[in-house]
Amino acid sequence: MSTENKIEMIRGGQFIVKETNPSEVFTPEDFSDEQKMMRDSVEEFVDKEIVPHKERFEKKDYALTEEVMRKAGEMGFLGIAVPEEYDGLGMGFVSTMLVCDYISGATGSIATAFGAHTGIGTMPITLYGTEEQKKKYVPKLATGEWFGAYCLTEPGAGSDANSGKTKAELTADGKHYKINGQKMWISNAGFCNVFVVFARLEDDKNITGFIVENDPSNGISMGEEEHKLGIHSSSTRQVFFNDCLVPVENMLAGRGEGFKIAMNALNVGRIKLAAACLDAQRRVITLATNYANEREQFKTPIAKFGAIRKKLAEMATNAYVGESASYRAAKDIENRIHLRQEEGATFAEAELKGVEEFAIECSILKVAVSEDMQNCSDEGIQIYGGMGFSADAPMEAAWRDARISRIYEGTNEINRMLAVGMLVKKAMKGHVNLLEPAMAVGNELTSIPSFDTPDFSEPLSEEMDMIKKLKKVFLMVAGSAVQKFGTELEQNQQLLLAASDILIEIYMAESAILRTQKNIARTSVEEQKEQIAMSQLYLYSAVKIIQNRAEEGISSFAEGDEQRMMLMGLKRFTKYINLPNIIELRNVVADKVTGENKYPFTKA
Numbered sequence: 235m236s237t238e239n240k241i242e243m244i245r246g247g248q249f250i251v252k253e254t255n256p257s258e259v260f261t262p263e264d265f266s267d268e269q270k271m272m273r274d275s276v277e278e279f280v281d282k283e284i285v286p287h288k289e290r291f292e293k294k295d296y297a298l299t300e301e302v303m304r305k306a307g308e309m310g311f312l313g314i315a316v317p318e319e320y321d322g323l324g325m326g327f328v329s330t331m332l333v334c335d336y337i338s339g340a341t342g343s344i345a346t347a348f349g350a351h352t353g354i355g356t357m358p359i360t361l362y363g364t365e366e367q368k369k370k371y372v373p374k375l376a377t378g379e380w381f382g383a384y385c386l387t388e389p390g391a392g393s394d395a396n397s398g399k400t401k402a403e404l405t406a407d408g409k410h411y412k413i414n415g416q417k418m419w420i421s422n423a424g425f426c427n428v429f430v431v432f433a434r435l436e437d438d439k440n441i442t443g444f445i446v447e448n449d450p451s452n453g454i455s456m457g458e459e460e461h462k463l464g465i466h467s468s469s470t471r472q473v474f475f476n477d478c479l480v481p482v483e484n485m486l487a488g489r490g491e492g493f494k495i496a497m498n499a500l501n502v503g504r505i506k507l508a509a510a511c512l513d514a515q516r517r518v519i520t521l522a523t524n525y526a527n528e529r530e531q532f533k534t535p536i537a538k539f540g541a542i543r544k545k546l547a548e549m550a551t552n553a554y555v556g557e558s559a560s561y562r563a564a565k566d567i568e569n570r571i572h573l574r575q576e577e578g579a580t581f582a583e584a585e586l587k588g589v590e591e592f593a594i595e596c597s598i599l600k601v602a603v604s605e606d607m608q609n610c611s612d613e614g615i616q617i618y619g620g621m622g623f624s625a626d627a628p629m630e631a632a633w634r635d636a637r638i639s640r641i642y643e644g645t646n647e648i649n650r651m652l653a654v655g656m657l658v659k660k661a662m663k664g665h666v667n668l669l670e671p672a673m674a675v676g677n678e679l680t681s682i683p684s685f686d687t688p689d690f691s692e693p694l695s696e697e698m699d700m701i702k703k704l705k706k707v708f709l710m711v712a713g714s715a716v717q718k719f720g721t722e723l724e725q726n727q728q729l730l731l732a733a734s735d736i737l738i739e740i741y742m743a744e745s746a747i748l749r750t751q752k753n754i755a756r757t758s759v760e761e762q763k764e765q766i767a768m769s770q771l772y773l774y775s776a777v778k779i780i781q782n783r784a785e786e787g788i789s790s791f792a793e794g795d796e797q798r799m800m801l802m803g804l805k806r807f808t809k810y811i812n813l814p815n816i817i818e819l820r821n822v823v824a825d826k827v828t829g830e831n832k833y834p835f836t837k838a
């Protein structure tokens with residue numbers, strides 16, 4: 235296969251118009267032995283160093299976070315994404331996701347400290363630094379000798395990240411930049427040694443990045459630790475720069491390049507944040523299952539009640555789907571990075587381009603998996619009943635810790651709108667061909683539907699057919715919206731949000747079905763019974779969400795005959811030929827989860 239063909243096959247966002255073969259997707263069942271060993275050693279580390287100290291993490295023990303981070307550095311976990319020449323392990327993108335996934339499961343405090351250090355704290359230097367900058371800072375950060383933090387947000391500049399007021403000014407001798415300004419919500423601020431700081435030179439349109447060592451004698455001071463809803467032992471402070479002098483050689487990339495750095499760092503941060511919400515779900519499901527199996531009411535373990543079984547089945551289903559989509563996208567990114575490297579790009583160029591290509595999927599995953607985690611911990615509380623509300627049981631902290639993931643790395647509102655906005659831009663650039671498929675759907679709407687009875691004898695074939703139809707719903711709604719509003723579409727946020735939910739549900743549902751189909755081919759239908767049930771269950775709820783969101787969208791811009799035609803199309807594209815027995819599917823999943831007394835779907 236030529237390089238061109240490979241690129242054609244795996245463009246970011248293309249899933250919405252392309253049929254993917256199950257053999258093309260990477261699944262958690264594809265982890266190599268090396269990856270499994272890494273996963274097991276991270277899990278062992280978490281069980282030894284974090285789980286026994288959960289109470290201390292809730293009591294704002296910032297020193298404990300620093301201690302655990304240092305130990306993670308000694309184990310090599312902080313340098314997993316850093317090339318070997320800078321004392322990292324230089325492992326591939328999937329492995330970096332795996333470590334992020336398993337290290338983040340027990341407390342949001344470590345998840346945040348780890349994410350802020352390895353992602354936004356270290357990565358901008360690894361990817362944009364000069365050779366000198368990389369040699370000076372990256373080995374220390376990769377080993378945990380030093381810790382990093384990222385100063386983008388300001389009191390007046392949050393989602394509008396490029397609007398910051400922090401100033402950088404060249405000193406008269408031309409040797410330093412003098413930085414003045416206030417940064418807010420800075421994770422790891424309390425124990426970091428180096429900041430990546432964004433500031434504006436003169437009246438530049440875009441901000442510029444700087445590497446700033448944390449030296450209190452150089453005009454750097456901090457606010458008190460913020461009092462937060464969750465992630466109690468993650469250090470979060472304001473950072474003030476008052477005539478802070480930064481050597482000119484510490485500018486990161488070029489002048490005015492800061493916004494680009496910030497956005498690219500966030501793309502990686504977003505998919506990693508999805509990973510960071512996976513093991514947290516597995517752990518909550520396992521705890522909730524243990525509790526449900528033990529707790530008796532009406533002389534019966536509550537795990538036997540349909541109301542509780544429904545919850546456990548849905549929690550497990552969402553976790554399974556989140557894993558499927560996260561590792562599918564991670565491997566697509568890794569493949570693209572390899573491809574770029576084969577074409578001669580440096581590691582940094584390849585990684586940046588690889589992740590940027592899949593920025594749509596990164597936003598989709600950030601939104602979907604952070605919301606699944608929130609729902610999972612919420613249902614966890616409900617399963618624990620009154621004990622769920624108690625700070626002495628684990629669900630309360632899990633729920634509070636989960637809440638931040640919908641806010642940072644770009645709020646879920648911003649990421650929802652970005653996902654569709656970026657797809658439309660890609661279509662306009664000709665990188666994803668939306669126009670022709672959208673026109674084909676338009677033609678299909680005015681033609682007589684086929685009355686053939688399709689052959690759905692293969693497992694999940696009706697579900698895959700449904701995915702094809704759901705893609706038509708997206709093309710119908712988004713295509714018409716672009717036609718009606720053109721560049722004004724951005725102003726119609728509620729419509730964008732509706733289109734985004736359709737896009738998200740399709741990616742997530744398709745990923746689970748593809749994973750299960752791939753695993754059916756290498757095991758058997760019987761062995762994948764529960765996975766088939768979860769794929770069907772998720773799709774069913776996705777169809778309901780899509781029906782609802784598409785109706786909202788269509789009614790916002792179409793009237794009369796046009797509206798009737800589109801609503802008829804919607805009905806046709808969301809119609810099951812054989813609606814599965816949803817309650818029975820949930821029971822299949824609940825039997826497995828309660829029978830094994832844990833979330834049983836990732837490890838062999």
Ligand SMILES: Cc1cc2nc3c(=O)[nH]c(=O)nc-3n(C[C@H](O)[C@H](O)[C@H](O)COP(=O)(O)OP(=O)(O)OC[C@H]3O[C@@H](n4cnc5c(N)ncnc54)[C@H](O)[C@@H]3O)c2cc1C
Binds near residue numbers: 470727
């Ligand atoms: C615990 C914690 C840790 C953090 N760590 C860091 C860190 O290490 N480094 C760092 O730089 N920042 C960090 N942040 C900041 C975080 O990234 C921002 O809080 C986030 O980007 C949102 O910005 P904001 O708080 O100013 O909210 P705002 O931007 O004011 O948003 C408020 C609401 O308005 C919505 N909104 C805003 N703009 C739009 C729009 N155009 N269209 C529609 N809706 C919109 C948002 O979705 C949100 O619901 C952290 C925040 C917290 C709470």
